[in-house]
Amino acid sequence: xxxxxxxxxxxxxxxxxxxxxxxxxxxxxxxxxxxxxxxxxxxxxxxxxxxxxxxxxxxxxxxxxxxxxxxxxxxxxxxxxxxxxxxxxxxxxxxxxxxxxxxxxxxxxxxxxxxxxxxxxxxxxxxxxxxxxxxxxxxxxxxxxxxxxxxxxxxxxxxxxxxxxxxxxxxxxxxxxxxxxxxxxxxxxxxxxxxxxxxxxxxxxxxxxxxxxxxxxxxxxxxxxxxxxxxxxxxxxxxxxxxxxxxxxxxxxxxxxxxxxxxxxxxxxxxxxxxxxxxxxxxxxxxxxxxxxxxxxxxxxxxxxxxxxxxxxxxxxxxxxxxxxxxxxxxxxxxxxxxxxxxxxxxxxxxxxxxxxxxxxxxxxxxxxxxxxxxxxxxxxxxxxxxxxxxxxxxxxxxxxxxxxxxxxxxxxxxxxxxxxxxxxxxxxxxxxxxxxxxxxxxxxxxxxxxxxxxxxxxxxxxxxxxxxxxxxxxxxxxxxxxxxxxxxxxxxxxxxxxxxxxxxxxxxxxxxxxxxxxxxxxxxxxxxxxxxxxxxx
Amino acid sequence: xxxxxxxxxxxxxxxxxxxxxxxxxxxxxxxxxxxxxxxxxxxxxxxxxxxxxxxxxxxxxxxxxxxxxxxxxxxxxxxxxxxxxxxxxxxxxxxxxxxxxxxxxxxxxxxxxxxxxxxxxxxxxxxxxxxxxxxxxxxxxxxxxxxxxxxxxxxxxxxxxxxxxxxxxxxxxxxxxxxxxxxxxx
Ligand code: SF4
Ligand code: SF4
Numbered sequence: 216x217x218x219x220x221x222x223x224x225x226x227x228x229x230x231x232x233x234x235x236x237x238x239x240x241x242x243x244x245x246x247x248x249x250x251x252x253x254x255x256x257x258x259x260x261x262x263x264x265x266x267x268x269x270x271x272x273x274x275x276x277x278x279x280x281x282x283x284x285x286x287x288x289x290x291x292x293x294x295x296x297x298x299x300x301x302x303x304x305x306x307x308x309x310x311x312x313x314x315x316x317x318x319x320x321x322x323x324x325x326x327x328x329x330x331x332x333x334x335x336x337x338x339x340x341x342x343x344x345x346x347x348x349x350x351x352x353x354x355x356x357x358x359x360x361x362x363x364x365x366x367x368x369x370x371x372x373x374x375x376x377x378x379x380x381x382x383x384x385x386x387x388x389x390x391x392x393x394x395x396x397x398x399x400x401x402x403x404x405x406x407x408x409x410x411x412x413x414x415x416x417x418x419x420x421x422x423x424x425x426x427x428x429x430x431x432x433x434x435x436x437x438x439x440x441x442x443x444x445x446x447x448x449x450x451x452x453x454x455x456x457x458x459x460x461x462x463x464x465x466x467x468x469x470x471x472x473x474x475x476x477x478x479x480x481x482x483x484x485x486x487x488x489x490x491x492x493x494x495x496x497x498x499x500x501x502x503x504x505x506x507x508x509x510x511x512x513x514x515x516x517x518x519x520x521x522x523x524x525x526x527x528x529x530x531x532x533x534x535x536x537x538x539x540x541x542x543x544x545x546x547x548x549x550x551x552x553x554x555x556x557x558x559x560x561x562x563x564x565x566x567x568x569x570x571x572x573x574x575x576x577x578x579x580x581x582x583x584x585x586x587x588x589x590x591x592x593x594x595x596x597x598x599x600x601x602x603x604x605x606x607x608x609x610x611x612x613x614x615x616x617x618x619x620x621x622x623x624x625x626x627x628x629x630x631x632x633x634x635x636x637x638x639x640x641x642x643x644x645x646x647x648x649x650x651x652x653x654x655x656x657x658x659x660x661x662x663x664x665x666x667x668x669x670x671x672x673x674x675x676x677x678x679x680x681x682x683x684x685x686x687x688x689x690x691x692x693x694x695x696x697x698x699x700x701x702x703x704x705x706x707x708x709x710x711x712x713x714x715x716x717x718x719x720x721x722x723x724x725x726x727x728x729x730x731x732x733x734x735x736x737x738x739x740x741x742x743x744x745x746x747x748x749x750x751x752x753x
Numbered sequence: 754x755x756x757x758x759x760x761x762x763x764x765x766x767x768x769x770x771x772x773x774x775x776x777x778x779x780x781x782x783x784x785x786x787x788x789x790x791x792x793x794x795x796x797x798x799x800x801x802x803x804x805x806x807x808x809x810x811x812x813x814x815x816x817x818x819x820x821x822x823x824x825x826x827x828x829x830x831x832x833x834x835x836x837x838x839x840x841x842x843x844x845x846x847x848x849x850x851x852x853x854x855x856x857x858x859x860x861x862x863x864x865x866x867x868x869x870x871x872x873x874x875x876x877x878x879x880x881x882x883x884x885x886x887x888x889x890x891x892x893x894x895x896x897x898x899x900x901x902x903x904x905x906x907x908x909x910x911x912x913x914x915x916x917x918x919x920x921x922x923x924x925x926x927x928x929x930x931x932x933x934x935x936x937x938x939x
Contacts, residue, residue, distance in 0.1 A: 247896070314782070326780045675797055678797035
């Protein structure tokens with residue numbers, strides 16, 4: 216009988232991956248792992264090169280005739296212009312410390328998702344064209360020729376990097392692979408190799424001021440809806456102002472906060488908080504987007520889209536800018552705004568009109584993070600809070616990549632959360648703060664055709680949520696980023712369906728005791744404040 | 754010695770070989786990472802592989818596919834469903850166990866009684882393969898459901914219905930060609 220079970224009688228599959236080196240393994244475009252190309256009309260609108268009809272699965276990508284020259288010249292220009300790029304190209308010692316720190320590698324195992332190899336995709340071309348050793352020794356020196364396969368590989372892997380910078384935390388030389396990805400994307404942009412999920416919001420933003428192309432009257436309609444809901448749930452009628460000249464503060468937040476769930480509840484939180492404080496502030500229908508998908512395209516595009524923040528602040532004559540819960544907006548504000556569009560010497564150093572606190576770290580940009588603003592209010596006892604109103608929620612906090620790694624803002628959000636709810640549980644240490652795992656959908660990856668890759672890259676984050684869900688019955692995942700609020704929602708639906716996603720100021724909205732409010736029986740989502748007996752609690 | 758005792762006895766050898774074979778379905782870099790990094794949060798895939806392998810061996814030893822076995826298989830399939838595998842490759846880690854077992858017990862399989870027991874083991878493995886396949890299919894379907902849900906939830910679609918957005922949004926979703934049907938490129 217044993218004979219029947221002979222090895223060769225069973226299905227035998229070769230488990231070994233091909234022995235070819237990474238340079239010889241061309242990319243295979245499978246649905247779910249790449250993003251659709253940018254529509255020609257969006258590229259045209261932005262005056263970007265080579266608008267055309269093409270697909271990543273086509274053999275011929277219809278690159279410009281002199282595409283090689285364009286890339287090499289583009290590289291040269293950037294090596295001269297950005298010292299960091301040149302340094303990152305030269306100093307990696309391939310120690311491997313970053314190799315297993317990228318969530319896309321951790322979740323999927325594709326070696327080209329190891330940051331060291333992701334960078335090598337471009338570094339190999341750098342060596343082959345810009346270093347003497349590489350030119351002479353070629354492959355022996357890790358150099359290679361620029362071919363269309365290389366371009367395809369760049370497109371595939373630079374859009375499998377969320378520019379989250381987790382890897383850079385572990386690199387002894389501080390090499391930031393996110394910056395290398397950004398350079399890769401810039402070079403691809405020169406060839407018209409872009410993704411629509413990034414370029415369409417950019418085009419919209421350039422035209423209407425926000426990613427979704429929402430025009431002022433539509434934006435007002437969205438606010439009407441939210442204000443009606445607030446009145447319904449709290450009994451309080453709020454009348455915010457828009458484009459008001461002479462306001463003390465201009466408030467800017469990602470547009471996803473006022474058009475999509477669950478961001479809208481966070482936005483309602485801002486509206487309620489500012490009303491309760493009697494803050495002299497205004498919204499803008501022009502600077503109606505905190506997000507900046509230019510960051511995922513090119514430095515030039517960052518600048519073009521970011522310019523409206525200061526321009527609007529100047530036009531309205533405000534003293535300083537307050538910014539909402541967004542991730543990459545803060546990366547832009549902290550890292551680029553000052554140099555690209557500053558100095559904003561027409562603004563004043565931000566001071567909280569409620570507590571008198573000077574926001575020292577916003578001295579140069581003149582833009583304050585809402586978490587710092589609210590934490591300061593709580594610290595100074597300026598808010599009446601009833602954390603018990605969030606008692607049906609068992610909350611954990613996801614450090615969004617950009618606020619965490621680009622700003623180091625760890626304590627303020629936690630301080631707020633602990634003051635507005637009673638049940639807070641941290642995820643394991645090696646998955647939070649600087650080491651936080653990405654949602655898997657940042658930097659323009661958050662589109663539905665990328666679902667498989669997103670679930671793969673978001674898996675380490677979801678795994679940590681699963682752990683606190685199993686251990687502490689956690690049912691809410693808080694974050695302070697608009698992309699997170701969208702992508703984590705889907706991530707949870709796949710991995711931990713009992714956990715819903717929330718912004719911090721949604722929790723504030725629930726807990727905030729407002730003057731003249733009616734008895735609160737529902738939360739800001741319109742769901743019962745207290746757990747329904749025997750029912751689903753979220 | 755019956756098969757249960759034998760299996761308990763030689764569990765570590767089988768486990769090691771099987772883990773090697775499961776991880777070998779990934780790239781060489783990934784295989785060594787999945788095996789070596791023991792922190793479950795730094796290496797959730799490796800951790801799950803090990804948990805699943807142990808749960809399967811438990812099931813074989815106790816000759817019972819318990820809820821714990823099913824949960825472990827389900828969890829692993831949830832991961833495999835997003836990892837570039839074809840359906841058959843996603844589940845064939847179970848068929849790979851058979852030759853490993855056969856190899857580990859080749860000295861005793863001439864014993865007719867044990868051989869019968871071994872057949873039962875093989876059929877348990879087959880059952881687990883079917884269970885895994887069900888899970889795999891469920892998660893693939895879930896992925897498509899999520900795509901649809903996400904698209905539906907995008908509120909700009911709602912705005913659009915109310916004719917509230919700027920015309921950029923008025924087209925069909927971009928297709929693989931990055932262009933909608935009614936659009937021409939000059
Ligand atoms: S996704 Fe994050 S961790 Fe991975 S390579 Fe990009 S920046 Fe590094
Ligand atoms: S950790 Fe830094 S030096 Fe080491 S391989 Fe990664 S990028 Fe290179």
